Amino acid sequence: MLRGAMMPVLQRRRGVMGALSGLAAVALVRPAGASTERLEAAIRAFAGDAPVGAGRVRLEVPPLVENGNAVPLTVSVDSPMTPGDHVRRIAVFNERNPQPNVITALIGPRAGRAALSTRIRLSTSQRLVAVAEMSDGGFWSDSAQVVVTLAACVEG
Amino acid sequence: MARVLINVPRTVRRGEVFEIRALIQHTMETGYRPDAGGEVVPRDIIRRFACAYNGEEVFAAELSPAVAANPFLVFTAVAAESGTLSFTWTGDNGFSQTETRPVAVE
Numbered sequence: 001m002l003r004g005a006m007m008p009v010l011q012r013r014r015g016v017m018g019a020l021s022g023l024a025a026v027a028l029v030r031p032a033g034a035s036t037e038r039l040e041a042a043i044r045a046f047a048g049d050a051p052v053g054a055g056r057v058r059l060e061v062p063p064l065v066e067n068g069n070a071v072p073l074t075v076s077v078d079s080p081m082t083p084g085d086h087v088r089r090i091a092v093f094n095e096r097n098p099q100p101n102v103i104t105a106l107i108g109p110r111a112g113r114a115a116l117s118t119r120i121r122l123s124t125s126q127r128l129v130a131v132a133e134m135s136d137g138g139f140w141s142d143s144a145q146v147v148v149t150l151a152a153c154v155e156g
Numbered sequence: 157m158a159r160v161l162i163n164v165p166r167t168v169r170r171g172e173v174f175e176i177r178a179l180i181q182h183t184m185e186t187g188y189r190p191d192a193g194g195e196v197v198p199r200d201i202i203r204r205f206a207c208a209y210n211g212e213e214v215f216a217a218e219l220s221p222a223v224a225a226n227p228f229l230v231f232t233a234v235a236a237e238s239g240t241l242s243f244t245w246t247g248d249n250g251f252s253q254t255e256t257r258p259v260a261v262e
Binding site: 069070071074094097098099101102103104105107108109110111112113115116117118119120121122152 | 173212213214215222229230
C-alpha cells in the first residue's frame with residue numbers, strides 16, 4: 001500500500017531530475033562548443049587552409065595541475081632540423097582562456113632541436129593544442145587535456 | 157631594468173645542440189584581472205622574445221597574456237662558432253631589454 005503510494009512521487013521526481021540534467025547538459029555544452037569554434041579559428045589563422053595532421057608533435061603538460069598561474073608545458077616535434085627539412089613555427093592554443101593564443105615560436109635549422117618549454121596560465125580545465133609548421137609546408141599537431149584545480153586570473 | 161636569469165653552458169663542442177634557459181622578471185599583466193577597486197588592470201605583457209647567435213636569430217617567440225608571470229623559455233641552438241648570444245625582450249608600454257652572454261665553442 002505504502003509502496004504503491006510512493007511510486008508516482010518517485011516517478012515524478014525522476015522526471016524532474018531528467019529535465020534538470022538535460023538543462024545542465026545544454027548549459028555545459030553550449031560554451032564548450034563556442035570555445036571549440038574559437039580554438040579552431042585560431043588554428044586556421046595559424047595554418048591557413050592547409051590540412052593539420054595528428055602526430056609528429058608531442059605536447060607534454062601535467063594532466064592535473066593545482067595552480068593554473070604557472071603550468072609547465074613542453075612541445076617537441078619529430079624533425080631532423082636540417083636546412084632542407086626543419087620546423088618553421090610551433091604554436092600553442094588553448095580552448096577556454098580569454099584568448100585562444102598562448103605562444104608562437106619561430107625556429108629553424110640553427111635551433112638544432114624542435115623543442116620548446118615554458119610556463120603558461122590556464123583559467124580553467126581545458127584542452128590545449130600544439131601545432132607545428134614544417135619547412136615542406138605541412139602542419140602537424142597534438143592535443144592534451146588539463147584539469148586545473150586553482151584557476152589563473154581569479155585571485156585579484 | 158628587469159632582473160634576468162639566463163643559463164647557457166660555458167663551453168660547448170662544435171656541432172653540439174645545447175640548451176638555453178631564459179627568464180625575465182615581469183608581471184605579464186593580462187588585461188583581464190580586476191584590481192582591489194574592481195577596475196580592470198590594463199594589459200602589460202612582453203610580446204616578443206628573440207635570441208640571436210652572433211647576430212643571426214636562432215629562436216623567437218610571440219607571447220600572449222596566457223604566458224605565466226616572469227616568462228621562462230627553454231630552447232636549443234647548434235654550436236657553430238664562439239661569440240655572443242643576445243636576448244631581447246620587447247613588450248607593452250615601450251618595454252625593451254637586451255642581454256648578452258658569451259659562448260665558447262671548442
